[in-house]
Amino acid sequence: MGTNFVPPIFDSRDTIMTDRSRVHVIKRDDGWVVKKDGTSRATKKFTTKEEAIETATVYHKSGHDLVIHRNDGTIEDWARFRND
């Protein structure tokens, strides 16, 4: 376990699926950060969740799924990228 750790995603048969590109909005101390899957470092820290979502939305529009986490790490929302 360490930096650049890319987690596997399981389907119901426990087979490993191809990882899609995602960007996460994650609580950090008294602020929020944006972190892409497979990267060791998050972006700069934002004071509010809204600011972090705003930055993450830029990544979302360029082809990433957007995953917004709650304070406790669970999932608040997941917006899949659709190439319309």
Place this chain on the structure above:
Amino acid sequence: MINNFQTNVFINCPFDDKYRSLLKPLLFTIRYCGLNPRIASERMDSSEVRLDKIIEIIKECQLSIHDLSRIKSSQADEYYRLNMPLEIGLDMGCKYFHGDAKYADKKLLILEGERFSIHKALSDLSGTDVKCHDQEAEKMVECVRTWFAEIGMIDVAGPNLIWDDYNIFNFALYEDCLKRGFKKSQIDKLSMPEFFAFLQNWMEAAE
């Protein structure tokens, strides 16, 4: 994952819905750091006597984490909770009085939700290792990994990395549950055996 005395961690904590947001990062951090969390609800067998199961787990674990943050009653006429103080007493009794010398090496972490609250309720524990998670999941990760480092696991990952991976793990669990026919509202209430099975699979795939 090797399951033995040195790597087993007994968890003494509440198992109600309100505590789930702290129990899940606690389980994750222990497993992430290469250890094996053991809790009384790890299997659902109604024929087992709960206290017998707890004593069996205590005897199988060198490390233990006792979260005493919820022993205080929160409203009028609510009983205070004595299971956790009872179980820390059993664990300390095993450490200090068991005839087998290996139990003298048991190491205990005590968690509280409000700084210095333990010493108001259990002043006999003054001088023991107490950490405060402030009822926050992120702080829980930091408390537990810091304690592992303090007792000699100097190569454990940093708190931010574990916390970020816990968030990413939650997404993997969320996506898997949606595929298996759970509603969003049911995912956070996933049974502990199901949660733990997914955690084991996820970690084994990463190791």
